[in-house]
Amino acid sequence: NKKLKDVEICVPIVYGTISFWLGKKASEYHSHKWTVYVRSATNEDLGAVVKRAVFQLHPSFNNPTRVVETPPFELSESGWGEFEIAISLFFHADVCDKQLDLYHHLKLYPEEESGPQSTKKPVVVESYDEIVFSEPSEGFFARVQNH
Numbered sequence: 001n002k003k004l005k006d007v008e009i010c011v012p013i014v015y016g017t018i019s020f021w022l023g024k025k026a027s028e029y030h031s032h033k034w035t036v037y038v039r040s041a042t043n044e045d046l047g048a049v050v051k052r053a054v055f056q057l058h059p060s061f062n063n064p065t066r067v068v069e070t071p072p073f074e075l076s077e078s079g080w081g082e083f084e085i086a087i088s089l090f091f092h093a094d095v096c097d098k099q100l101d102l103y104h105h106l107k108l109y110p111e112e113e114s115g116p117q118s119t120k121k122p123v124v125v126e127s128y129d130e131i132v133f134s135e136p137s138e139g140f141f142a143r144v145q146n147h
């Protein structure tokens with residue numbers, strides 16, 4: 001799989017969490033439902049680049065290492081507390097053999113200025129990033145070009 005010199009592939013991504021308060025259905029240990037996700041920022045298929053995402057949750061969860069093998073690379077859970085989620089992205093063999101580790105702080109509770117907690121207003125925190133692959137293989141380049 002030949003490498004293309006002087007070529008860079010830039011993959012824009014968005015990752016973060018969306019959280020809903022359960023209101024009347026909230027219990028002590030399950031007050032919120034939330035989803036952590038990684039997606040293309042430009043609506044491409046991230047599955048052309050990413051083979052697997054591993055979400056490392058707080059040790060208070062059962063089986064805190066969650067592996068997602070196909071898009072969408074996201075995971076939903078319920079819980080009561082905020083913590084840092086480590087997201088490891090593993091790439092297809094012809095893309096990159098190093099993993100990329102991202103960190104995201106799960107936020108459940110809204111800021112004071114956005115008013116009281118409501119079941120209708122989710123709390124969303126997102127980051128934008130760009131993964132740059134230099135000297136991509138021909139196979140990878142062919143798969144993602146013209147998109």
Ligand code: SLL
Nearest residue numbers: 058060061078079080081082083
């Ligand atoms: C805190 N440092 O004390 C944080 C830890 C952990 C949240 C928050 C587990 C839910 C479950 C859960 O929500 N843990 O047991 O399924 O605020």
